[in-house]
Amino acid sequence: MREQFIALLQTFGLPIFLQGSLNKNAAYPSSFFTYWNDTTEDNAHYDNDAIAFNWQFTIYYYTQNENAAQMDGVFLQIRNLFKQNGWIMTGVGYDVPSDEPTHVGRAIDVYYIQQNNKEANNG
Numbered sequence: 001m002r003e004q005f006i007a008l009l010q011t012f013g014l015p016i017f018l019q020g021s022l023n024k025n026a027a028y029p030s031s032f033f034t035y036w037n038d039t040t041e042d043n044a045h046y047d048n049d050a051i052a053f054n055w056q057f058t059i060y061y062y063t064q065n066e067n068a069a070q071m072d073g074v075f076l077q078i079r080n081l082f083k084q085n086g087w088i089m090t091g092v093g094y095d096v097p098s099d100e101p102t103h104v105g106r107a108i109d110v111y112y113i114q115q116n117n118k119e120a121n122n123g
Contacts, residue, residue: 001055004036008121009033009059014076019060028100031063038109053114060096060107068104075108082094087112 009016015029020035022028038056041050061074093108099103 001114002048004085005035005055005057005110005112008087009035009086011081019058024099028062028103031061031067034060036060036063055112055114057110058107059110060105061093062098062100062103062105064102065104071104071106075106078108082110 004018012033015032017032018033019034022034022107036058038058039054059078061078063071063072063074072092079089079092088111090111093106096105096107098105
């Protein structure tokens with residue numbers, strides 16, 4: 001699922017980092033995504049084994065202050081793309097703090113229900 005998740009984000013053509021992995025001495029790109037896999041829990045069981053899993057990721061989008069007005073549009077695009085690919089969306093995002101005064105941040109939580117062990121084992 002992580003590969004599918006990242007592949008969807010890559011369609012936006014922006015840098016993607018695991019949340020917290022951006023070098024603190026590196027300059028922020030003008031716009032970029034970070035993400036975090038918040039949880040991956042069993043959803044259903046059969047014959048003593050999990051047969052479905054709930055994946056939850058948070059997508060963080062950071063952009064320079066002068067681009068802040070475009071953030072809502074980016075999140076609508078994210079929402080549409082992920083929904084078209086079977087992901088469950090919760091709203092259209094929420095504001096998050098940025099470590100840099102030159103950037104603003106926004107995030108959205110996305111979920112995917114993985115239906116079988118074969119798919120889950122290939123995660």
